[in-house]
Amino acid sequence: MDESIRERELAESIQAAAPRGDTGADGLAVEEAPATVAFADTAAMATREGTRRKTIAAVLPPASPKLIVGLVLTFGIVLFGLIGPFFVQDPKFSGNPAMMPPGPDHLLGTTQLGYDVLAQLAYGARGSLMVGIIAGVIAVVLSLAFGIIAGYVGGWTDEVLSLVTNIMLVIPGLPLIIVIASYVPSRTLLLVALVLGLTGWAGSAVVLRSQAKSLRSRDYVAAARVAGEKTWRIILVEILPNLLPLLSAQFLFAVILGILGEAGLSYLGLGPVGSITWGTMLNEAQLGTALSSGAWWWFVPPGALIALLGCGLSLINFSIDEYINPRLRLAPAAQRSMRKARKAGRQVTSKHTVDADGVILDDEKKKVVV
Amino acid sequence: MKYYARRIAFYAVTLWAALTLNFFIPRLMPGDPADIMLAKLARVGRDIPPAVEQSIRLLLGSDTGEPLGTQYVTYLGRIFSGDLGVSVTQYPVSVATLISESLPWTIGLVGISTLLAFLVGIAGGIWIGAKRGTWVDGLIPASTLLQSVPYFWLALLLVYFFSVQNSWFPRIHAYGLEFTSGPEWSWAFVGSVLYYGTLPALTIVLSSFGGWLLGMRNMMVSTLSDDYVTTAEAKGLRNSRVLLTYAARNAILPSIAGFGISLGFVVAGSIVMEQVFSYPGIGKLLIQAVQNNDYALMQGIFLIITVTVLAANFIMDLVYGFIDPRTRHNG
Numbered sequence: 001m002d003e004s005i006r007e008r009e010l011a012e013s014i015q016a017a018a019p020r021g022d023t024g025a026d027g028l029a030v031e032e033a034p035a036t037v038a039f040a041d042t043a044a045m046a047t048r049e050g051t052r053r054k055t056i057a058a059v060l061p062p063a064s065p066k067l068i069v070g071l072v073l074t075f076g077i078v079l080f081g082l083i084g085p086f087f088v089q090d091p092k093f094s095g096n097p098a099m100m101p102p103g104p105d106h107l108l109g110t111t112q113l114g115y116d117v118l119a120q121l122a123y124g125a126r127g128s129l130m131v132g133i134i135a136g137v138i139a140v141v142l143s144l145a146f147g148i149i150a151g152y153v154g155g156w157t158d159e160v161l162s163l164v165t166n167i168m169l170v171i172p173g174l175p176l177i178i179v180i181a182s183y184v185p186s187r188t189l190l191l192v193a194l195v196l197g198l199t200g201w202a203g204s205a206v207v208l209r210s211q212a213k214s215l216r217s218r219d220y221v222a223a224a225r226v227a228g229e230k231t232w233r234i235i236l237v238e239i240l241p242n243l244l245p246l247l248s249a250q251f252l253f254a255v256i257l258g259i260l261g262e263a264g265l266s267y268l269g270l271g272p273v274g275s276i277t278w279g280t281m282l283n284e285a286q287l288g289t290a291l292s293s294g295a296w297w298w299f300v301p302p303g304a305l306i307a308l309l310g311c312g313l314s315l316i317n318f319s320i321d322e323y324i325n326p327r328l329r330l331a332p333a334a335q336r337s338m339r340k341a342r343k344a345g346r347q348v349t350s351k352h353t354v355d356a357d358g359v360i361l362d363d364e365k366k367k368v369v370v
Numbered sequence: 371m372k373y374y375a376r377r378i379a380f381y382a383v384t385l386w387a388a389l390t391l392n393f394f395i396p397r398l399m400p401g402d403p404a405d406i407m408l409a410k411l412a413r414v415g416r417d418i419p420p421a422v423e424q425s426i427r428l429l430l431g432s433d434t435g436e437p438l439g440t441q442y443v444t445y446l447g448r449i450f451s452g453d454l455g456v457s458v459t460q461y462p463v464s465v466a467t468l469i470s471e472s473l474p475w476t477i478g479l480v481g482i483s484t485l486l487a488f489l490v491g492i493a494g495g496i497w498i499g500a501k502r503g504t505w506v507d508g509l510i511p512a513s514t515l516l517q518s519v520p521y522f523w524l525a526l527l528l529v530y531f532f533s534v535q536n537s538w539f540p541r542i543h544a545y546g547l548e549f550t551s552g553p554e555w556s557w558a559f560v561g562s563v564l565y566y567g568t569l570p571a572l573t574i575v576l577s578s579f580g581g582w583l584l585g586m587r588n589m590m591v592s593t594l595s596d597d598y599v600t601t602a603e604a605k606g607l608r609n610s611r612v613l614l615t616y617a618a619r620n621a622i623l624p625s626i627a628g629f630g631i632s633l634g635f636v637v638a639g640s641i642v643m644e645q646v647f648s649y650p651g652i653g654k655l656l657i658q659a660v661q662n663n664d665y666a667l668m669q670g671i672f673l674i675i676t677v678t679v680l681a682a683n684f685i686m687d688l689v690y691g692f693i694d695p696r697t698r699h700n701g
Contacts, residue, residue, distance in 0.1 A: 023456055066511065167384045170683055175675045176391070176658065179668055181658040183399040248578045256518065263520050268657055282523065286646075291530055299530075303523030311520025315511065325592075334595075335503030 023345040067319035072310025077305060081129050084122030091276055095111040102297050109297035112288035113248050118279055127277035128259050128306070131193045133259030138197025140204070140251045146207025148243070152235055162209065168202035175263065181270040196261045197254075204250040211246060215239050249320040253312045260310055263306055278302035377687050381680050388676040392669050393445050396430045396457050397438075403665045404430040410458050410663055422456055429455045429666050454673070455666035465670035468655060473543055473637070474675070476644070476651030479567050480636040483574035490627050491579040494587020494627075496618050502528055510587070513580035521577035522642040528569050529646065537568045542648035570647045574640060578632070582625060589621035623694050630686025637678045 084096060096114040100106055108117035150161035180195050181187060216239075224234050238248075259278075265271050266279025267286065285291070285299040396403045411418055428445055454465035481543065483553045509655045533541040540546075546562040593599060602616045632661050641653030648654065650691070652671060659667035 069511075163383065164378075166380065167387045170384055170679055171388055171391070172675050172679050175672050178641070178656060178660060179392075179672050182394060182663075183396060183403060183665075184666060260520055264522060267522055267642055268645060268660070270660065282520075282526075286526075291526065291534055294530075294534060299523070299526055303520055303526070306523070307515060307519040311511075311515045314514045314518055318510075320515070352498060 041232065045307030062139070064319055066315045066320075069310045070315030070317075070319065073308055074316065075313065077125060077309045078129060080122060084125060085119075087220065088119035088122050090118050091115055091123045093119075099293065099295055101295075108301055109295070111284065111295075111298055112290070117297055117301065120276055121278070121305065121332065123276045124278045124302060125279050127189060127275045128262060128279065129271070131189060131196065131262040131277060132255040132259035133270070134193035135197040135200060135261070136251050136254035138194065139201040139254040139258070140202035140247060142197070143203075143205035143208055143250065144247070146237060146238075147205035148204075148235055150210045151209035151212025152239060153231070154213075154216075158209075159249070165202050165205045165209070168199070169206065173199045174261070177261065177265060178270060181265060187271070187273050189275040189277075191271045192262055192265065193258065195256045196265075200254060200257050200261070205228065207246065211243055212239060215242055245320050245324055249317045249324075252317050256310045256313050259306060259309065265304075272279070278306055373691060374688070377684065381684050385677070386515060388440075388673065388680075389446060392673060393442060395542055396665060396669075403663075404493060406663050407458055407665055408475050422462070423469065425453070425455050426666060427436070440569060449673070452603060454670035457659075457666040457667045459662045459667060465667050467665060469652070469670055469674050472651050472655045474638070475649060476637055476653065478652065479544075479570055479649065480640050481633070483571040484629075484636055486571070487575045487579040487687050488582055488625075488632070490575065491582020492586050492622065494579070494583045496613070496621075498583065498587045499590020499617075499621070500588075502594070510584065513583050516576060517578075517580040517584075519577060521573060521640075522646050524577050525570070525573040525643050525646040528573055532569060540566050544650050544696055547659060570640075570643055572650055573643055573646075575577045582628075583697075585628065586621065586625050589624055590617060593621040593635060627686065627690055628695070630682060630690065633682045634688070636682075 017317060073287060092115060094114040096106065096110045096116060098110060098112050098114045100110040102109045103222055106116050108121065111115055111120070144160050146165050150158040150165070168340065177199055181192070186363060220236050221234060224238050229238075236247055263279035265281060267282050268278060269283055271279050272281065279302075281302040282299055285295070285302075288295075288298070290296075290298040405674055407426055407430065408418065419472070425448070427447065428441065452466060454469075456462050457465050457468050460468060495564065532539045536577060544563060544566050545559060546566070548562075599612060600618050602612045607616075637652055641649075641656055644651045644653030645657050652675065656668065656671045658664070665672060
C-alpha cells in the first residue's frame with residue numbers, strides 16, 4: 001500500500017489514542033494518565049510503589065464480553081491441543097472401521113483409512129498452533145526490527161528499511177510461498193512456519209514504523225536522548241514498552257495468518273510432510289473423497305476449529321483496538337447514553353452533541369449531566 | 371510531480387526485486403530444478419530441441435558453465451521480451467499462452483465478486499456506523515467469525531450443501547460440458563458461466579465482505595465524532611446528508627485505498643478456491659504447475675501475479691492522489 005496513505009491513517013488513529021482520562025464504556029474507571037506512557041515512566045518513578053501495580057493493570061485491556069469470549073475460545077482450543085493428545089488414540093492407528101460417522105466409539109467418526117478424527121484433530125491442533133506461533137514470533141521479530149529501527153533511527157536507515165518493507169508488502173505472499181514451498185524437497189513443520197513468518201511481517205512493520213516515529217518526538221524519549229542514553233537502550237526501555245498493546249495485537253494477527261496460511265498451503269498439498277495439522281487433515285479429506293461420500297465429520301471439524309480460533313484471536317484483537325483507540329468504544333456508548341436520556345424524558349435534543357470522550361454537550365459545548 | 375516520480379521509482383524497484391527473487395529462488399534451492407524438469411519431459415517421451423533445453427536451464431539455473439552475472443542479464447532480457455519459457459504440463463505450449471488463456475477466468479470471477487463484496491461491505495459499514503450503539507453492534511462479532519473462516523473451507527461447505535447434498539449448483543468447472551468446443555459467444559454459454567460461477571463467487575463475497583464492513587464501520591464511528599460532522603449537524607442539515615456527504619465521503623477513503631490493494635490481489639487471491647472448484651483460472655494453473663514440477667510455468671505465473679498486483683497498486687496510487695490531495699503532499 002502507499003506508504004503515505006497508511007501513515008496518515010495511522011496518524012489519525014494515534015491522535016484518537018492521544019492521552020485522555022476517561023471512563024470506560026462498562027463504567028470501569030480507566031487510569032488518569034494514558035496507561036502506555038505511564039508504564040514507561042514507572043522506570044523513572046520507581047519510588048512510587050503504588051503506581052506500578054496500577055499501571056500494569058491499565059496496560060491490560062478492560063474486561064468486556066468480547067474479550068472474555070475471545071479468551072475462552074482461544075484458551076479452550078490451546079488447552080485442547082496441549083492435553084487433548086493424551087486422551088485420544090494414536091492418530092495414525094488404522095485398525096478402526098473406515099468412514100464411520102460420529103458415534104460412541106469414535107466421537108467424531110473415522111476417516112477413509114480408519115484414523116480416528118478426534119485424535120487427528122487433537123494432534124492437528126498441536127501442529128497448527130505450532131506453525132502459527134512460530135510464524136507469528138518470526139513475523140513480529142522481523143517487523144520489530146524493520147519497523148522500530150526505521151522509525152526511530154530515521155535518515156538513510158529508514159529509507160532502506162522502508163523500501164524493503166514496502167517491497168515485501170506488495171509482492172503477493174501466497175504465490176511466493178507456493179513457489180518457495182514447491183522447490184523445497186523435504187518440507188518440515190518448522191520450514192513451513194519459517195516461510196510463512198518470513199513472508200508475513202511487512203504489514204505490521206509499516207504500522208510499527210509510524211508508531212516509533214510518533215513516539216520518538218515525545219518528551220520522555222527526547223529527555224532520554226538528551227540524558228545520553230544509548231540508542232538500543234532507548235528503543236528497548238522507552239519505546240518498546242509503549243508498543244506492547246500494539247505488538248500483542250500484531251502477534252495474534254500474525255498467528256492467525258500463519259495458521260490460515262498453513263491450512264491453505266496444506267490443502268494444496270504443499271504443507272508439512274509427516275506432521276498432522278488441521279490443514280493436512282483438510283487435504284486428506286479432499287483426497288479421500290470425503291465430500292462426495294458425505295463424510296462431513298472429516299472436513300467440518302478442522303475448518304471449524306480454525307474459524308473459532310481465528311474468531312477468538314480477533315475478538316481479543318478488537319478489545320486491544322478499542323483500548324488503543326477509545327473512540328471506537330466511547331462513541332457508540334455515548335450514542336447509547338444519549339438515546340437513554342431522551343427516552344427517560346430528559347431534555348436531550350438534536351442540539352446536544354457528544355464529544356469524543358463520550359460526554360454529552362449542549363449547544364454551548366457545556367457538559368450535560370445525564 | 372515529485373510524488374508520482376517517487377511512486378514510479380518504487381514500483382520499478384519492486385518489479386526488479388520480484389524478477390530477482392524469481393531468478394535466485396531456484397538457484398538457491400538444493401537439487402537441480404532444470405534437470406528435474408528435463409527428466410520429466412524425457413519420461414513423457416518428448417523430444418526436446420536444444421533451444422528449449424537452454425531456455426529451461428536459463429530460467430531455472432543449472433550448471434551451464436556461464437557466470438551468474440551473464441545468466442542474470444540474459445534472463446532479464448528474455449523476460450522483458452515476453453519469453454517465459456515453455457510448459458512441461460502441456461508441452462510444447464508456451465507459458466505465456468497458458469497464462470493468457472486462464473487469466474480472463476480469474477479476472478472475471480474474482481474481479482466481479484471482489485467488487486460485490488466491497489459494495490456490500492461498504493453499504494453495511496455505513497449503515498452499522500450510523501446506527502452505532504444499537505443492537506446492530508452485535509453484528510460485528512458475527513462478521514468476525516465469517517472473516518476467520520478459512521475461505522476454501524467455506525467453499526468446501528458450500529459444495530457439500532449445494533452440490534453434494536442438494537445438486538442445485540454444479541460442483542466443478544467453469545461452464546457446462548455441453549460446450550464441447552470450448553468457450554463461445556452465445557447467451558446459453560454466458561448463462562452457463564454465470565451458473566457455474568455462482569458458488570465460487572459466493573465463497574469470495576461471504577469470506578471478504580466482513581473486512582470491508584468492519585473497516586468502514588470503524589471509520590464511520592471515528593468520523594462521526596469529528597468536529598466538522600458536529601458542525602454539519604448543528605447547521606440543521608438533514609441526517610442523511612450529514613451521514614452520506616459529510617461522514618461517509620471521508621470515512622470511505624481508506625476503504626478505497628484498500629479496495630485498490632484487493633483489486634491487485636484479484637489474480638493471486640483465490641488460488642485455493644480455484645482448486646476446490648477446479649475453476650480454470652490462474653490459481654488452478656499454478657497448482658497444476660506445482661504438481662507437475664513445471665517450474666517455468668510456476669515462475670511465469672508468479673511473475674504475472676506480481677505484475678498485476680504492482681499495476682493495480684500503481685493505478686490506485688494515481689487515483690488516490692487525485693481524490694485525496696493530502697497524500698501527494700506528505701508522501
